[in-house]
Amino acid sequence: MQGVFSKIIAGEIPSYKVYEDEYCFAFLDINPNAVGHTLCVTKKEVDKVFELSEKEYNLLMQFSRKVALAIGKAIPCKRVGMSIIGLEVPHVHVHLIPLQSMKDATFQKKVILTTEEFKATAAKIRDHF
Numbered sequence: 001m002q003g004v005f006s007k008i009i010a011g012e013i014p015s016y017k018v019y020e021d022e023y024c025f026a027f028l029d030i031n032p033n034a035v036g037h038t039l040c041v042t043k044k045e046v047d048k049v050f051e052l053s054e055k056e057y058n059l060l061m062q063f064s065r066k067v068a069l070a071i072g073k074a075i076p077c078k079r080v081g082m083s084i085i086g087l088e089v090p091h092v093h094v095h096l097i098p099l100q101s102m103k104d105a106t107f108q109k110k111v112i113l114t115t116e117e118f119k120a121t122a123a124k125i126r127d128h129f
Contacts, residue, residue, distance in 0.1 A: 005041045005091040016122040019070070019129055023056070024063040026096075028122055032111055033097050034104045036075035036121055040064045040094040047090045064094045070128035071096055075121070081105045 007013040009025045016028040018038055029037040042060055046052055052060065068080040077098035083105065084094050103109045113121070 003045055003091050004089060005039075005093065006045045009041070009043055016118045018122050018125045019067055021063060023059045026063070026067045028118055029095065030118075032113065033095075033107060033109055034075075034077070034099070034111060035113065035117070036071050036077070036098040036125065038067060038071060038096045038125070040067055040096060042092050046092050048086060049084050049092050052092060060092065060094065064096060066129075067125075068096045070125050071098055073128040074124040 002010070004013065008015045008027060016030075018026040018028065020026065023043055024040055025043055026038050026040045029039050040060065040063055042052065042056060044056065046056070049057065049060075064082065068082065071077075072080045075098040077100060079099050081097045081099045081104070082094060083097065084092075086092065097104055099105060
């Protein structure tokens with residue numbers, strides 16, 4: 001059965017897409033810690049990050065770096081943090097979070113955005129590719 005991220009990649013579930021290449025897909029987290037919180041996922045549905053082949057892992061990290069650099073240019077922040085936890089959705093994903101403080105990285109502080117704010121944020125990040 002196809003998971004939620006695979007359905008997002010396939011366009012069956014709407015998302016605020018930021019960027020994609022042949023192997024990975026990036027979109028805004030709909031329950032973000034901060035404005036610009038982006039998820040980078042592999043297009044291949046794999047549960048755990050260390051189950052990826054070395055090549056797939058490196059492709060995901062290179063992709064995530066590219067997305068993080070765009071986020072850093074688009075969203076005012078002290079730095080872009082990266083987290084790979086993987087408990088909430090069984091599909092490898094990297095959280096890229098614009099950080100002002102450690103509270104932004106705890107997954108206990110959330111921001112609420114309107115549809116228009118999500119669209120504008122995704123477009124702002126896309127402009128830096």
